[in-house]
Every structure is written in C-alpha cells, then in structure tokens.
Amino acid sequence: MVERSQGPRYRRIADDLRAKIDQKVYAADDQLPSEPELMEEYGVSRNTVRLALNLLANEGRIVSQPGRGTFVRTRTVLNFTLGVEGPGSEHDPEYRSEIEAQQRTPGWGPVTMRVLPATTGIADRLRIPIEDLVVLRQITRQVDGEPALIQRSYYPLDIALNTALTKQQEIEQGTIAYLAELGHQQIGYRDQLLARMPGPQETEELRLGQGVPVMELFRTANSAERSIRLTHTIFPADLFHLVYNVGDISPQDR
Amino acid sequence: MVERSQGPRYRRIADDLRAKIDQKVYAADDQLPSEPELMEEYGVSRNTVRLALNLLANEGRIVSQPGRGTFVRTRTVLNFTLGVEGPGSEHDPEYRSEIEAQQRTPGWGPVTMRVLPATTGIADRLRIPIEDLVVLRQITRQVDGEPALIQRSYYPLDIALNTALTKQQEIEQGTIAYLAELGHQQIGYRDQLLARMPGPQETEELRLGQGVPVMELFRTANSAERSIRLTHTIFPADLFHLVYNVGDISPQDR
DNA sequence: CAGTGGTCTAGACCACTGC
DNA sequence: CAGTGGTCTAGACCACTGA
16 A cells, blocks of 8 residues: 555555565465455556556566466476486486475376477586587476476487487486496586576476576586587476585585 | 467477578577567567567577577587595585686685584585584685585584685685595495576576576585595586586597 | 456557657 | 657457456
C-alpha cells in the first residue's frame, strides 16, 4: 500500500508487490489481486499494472495463468551432485538414484543418435578439428513426469563408430564404464558452467516459466591420451541446484 | 522481413528479429532499427514493437539505451576456476591472478565486517544453531573497473573472534592459510551452485542489464571437526563461466 | 456467464543523446 | 533541435477458466 521507493510508477508498484511477497503478505502460491483490483488500488491504468507484473514475472517471482489469475511462484529444488573428488574421479552422476534419493520420480525419454560435423564449441572442447564428424547422443530426462533436463553427449566419430554408442539405446553399465571397456579409460574431466536466459525452443521443451534461467554444463572427459566425450547438459535453474564435493567432506551430511 | 512463425504479433516480430541477430543481419553491437522504423516495417503500433523488444531484452539479447537506440548485446566472458582436484583440496581461487591471466584488470573494494545472527540458510550450511552469531566479511570485486562479483564469507563467531577476521582488511596470506594458522585446517568443501534472476538491489550493485541472470555459489569449507566457513559468491552470468577441473586433466589446456 | 489475463491500438508527454 | 527510448493513459476485443 505504502510506496516508499522512487522512480517510475510501475517500478514503485513492482517494489511494493515484491516487498509484500517477501513479507508473506502474499505467500507462496497465493493469488495476487487481479489487474482491475491493482488498477484501483494504485490508481493507474491497466498497462501500468501490467508493466509492474511483467517486471516481477521476469524476476521469476510470479506467474500468470490466463483465465485464472496471477500467483506467487514457488520453487521446489533438487540437488544434483555433479562432482566428487576421489582417486580416478570416476563419479558419473546417476540420474535415477539422485532423483529418487530426494523422493521424486525420475523418468527419461528415448535416446536419439545423430552424426554431425563438429561446430566450433564442440570441436574446441573435444580438441578435434572443426567440421570433423562427431556422434551426438541426446536424451531428455524427467522429474515427476515433467521434462527436467536435456543432455547431449558428443563423441569423436572414431571412438563411437561400430560400438553401442551408435545405437539409440541407453548404455546399461554407464558410458564411463563402457568407454573404459573400449579402451578409453577416463582419468579426469573439466566442467564449465554458465547461466543464461533460454531461447523460445528451450522454453517450450523444458516448459520453462517467464524469468527462469537455465544453467549449462559442458563436461569434457579425458583419457590419458585425448578428450573422449563432451557432455552438454541444460538444467532449468528453478528446479536444480548443482553440487560439487571436493576433498574430505566426512563431517558433512549428504 | 518474412515472418514464418505463428502466434501473437509481437512474438512473431521477436522471432524475426532474433533470427536476424542469429544470422548476423544485425551483428554484435549493431543498432536495431528504431521503434518508429519497426512500426513501419511490421505495420504495428509502438506498444507491440515494444513488447517484442522487451521479450528479446529479457532473453538478454538486446539492450536499449535511452536517446541512443537499441543494440545487439555482446558477451565477453571470463573463466573463473572454482575447483581443482588434488590432495588436501586446498585450492583457493585467487581472484587477481584468475582475471589477469585473461588480460583483464582486476580490482576490489574495501572489506566490510559485521556480526549478525545466522539466518536459516547460513546456519544450516555452517551446521550451527539458527540465530547463533556469525562474522560476515563482504567484498565487492571488479573487472576493468566495473563491479563484477559480490562475495560474502560467514564464520562462526568463536572462530573469528579476536582474530584478523574481524578487521576490515584483506587477509594477506589468504583466508584458508590463515584459518590453518588458527588451527582450522581445511580438508574439503561442498559447493552448491544455482542461478536465478537478480532482484533490484543486485541489479544496481552489479550494474546488470535486463535479462542477465546471476549465478550463486555457496561454498561450505570443513575442517576435520566442523564447518569453518561459508562463502557466498554472486556472479553476473553474462561475465563469468565457472570451471571445475577434476582428476587428471593433463592433456587439457586450461 | 462473469471474471481473468493476453493482445493490440492510438494517442500523449517526458528526458536524454548527439549533431 | 530532431530523434531516440521511457512512461503512461484509455480504450478495445479475444480466449480461457471455473462456478
């Protein structure tokens, strides 16, 4: 009600609503006043109300549902452990057990396989020439039936050719173990993490709300000789927190 | 010019402009047509043009500058190495050398120190009771003179009391070494990473553009007995990529 | 069927930029 | 001073939700 802050009208309204959300005047999942009510309350036009609501939506704090109303967004977060220190660094995040340990239901779509020329980003990370052919294996994983992450693994063609990696099926024993069987023993990896706003296609594939960034992980796995795999994972930031455990973490739970 | 996609008018305009940016019709730093020009080109009202531009701005793809125009956003990225595997896991990211190695100029503001009761998030991670007093040391670091990250370190009061940690100065030898001198030898840490859209205060402090998420790192450092420090770092996602090197990465360049 | 948010128009005045 | 984007108004019609 009281608008302490300064600046344009729509920004003050957004500040006021944000403060009320923080103070739990509107708690999680609560419905905000409707747009006509906010017009009345703040004495502004509908477009100005909508500018304010849009600001909060782009901060990921509210969601609007046509025909229903505008609601305070809730976030239920999953931890996903990406890295543990240890001899050999053989940790392969096991999606299924990670999710089940947190009382959620994991799921996954089919594996799709393609052969394509390496783009700059792929070639640089795999340390192969640009345009060299690579095998791409892609899978979409789910949590509680909803799409939750997109994973794309790239293999140099000579590694994947005439192996199960070119089949559109999951590798039973895990890809790290399978690569080791093929003579490519993983001895370490480099992870590069970034965050950005999604494009329209990712927004659709991952059912992302307005104001929800994605985190991207590029993991380059190496054998003693070369880079053997690049795994590119896209995480919706409202669903996942990523975890690395390094060194001795004995006194630490989970 | 051609609008292939479907959906509302402003979304098709955004799709068209996005495609032109991707195809380098408008390259990095290029100026987009002005709003009146876009009204003319697409035959829509100014508000519709602005809806389209706002969509792209919230994807972090364009920036508008009052009185000047609208421009394709460029991203110049820094790698910041957060973790390396190794005995003892004593890696402490050294801000200065990290930045200088990438031909940029590091800088930092003063250290500010406060004593405050632990909130839930702090207490849980430090494994101390809520409301227990902690020492907070905060510093803002810069790249090329611009604010680039905010770092807050929390120490249990009994660890920091009567030490240099309560002075508003940087610790010369680094905090890990200093804590070891105090008898708190770090043996490992747990990192939790997430991304979200910034609030208005962070947007101001870090001079963030519209559509730029932040990444948050919570690093809990442990001695053999207990958690000795929680470091909370906020990174603008348009400036930093975070890196972990695990295992033997000998064949890999940085 | 009343109420919700989604889309769109056609204006207006403003502060700021850069010539 | 002309051109830019920022803010704001007052309408309109639409599709959808849920009682």
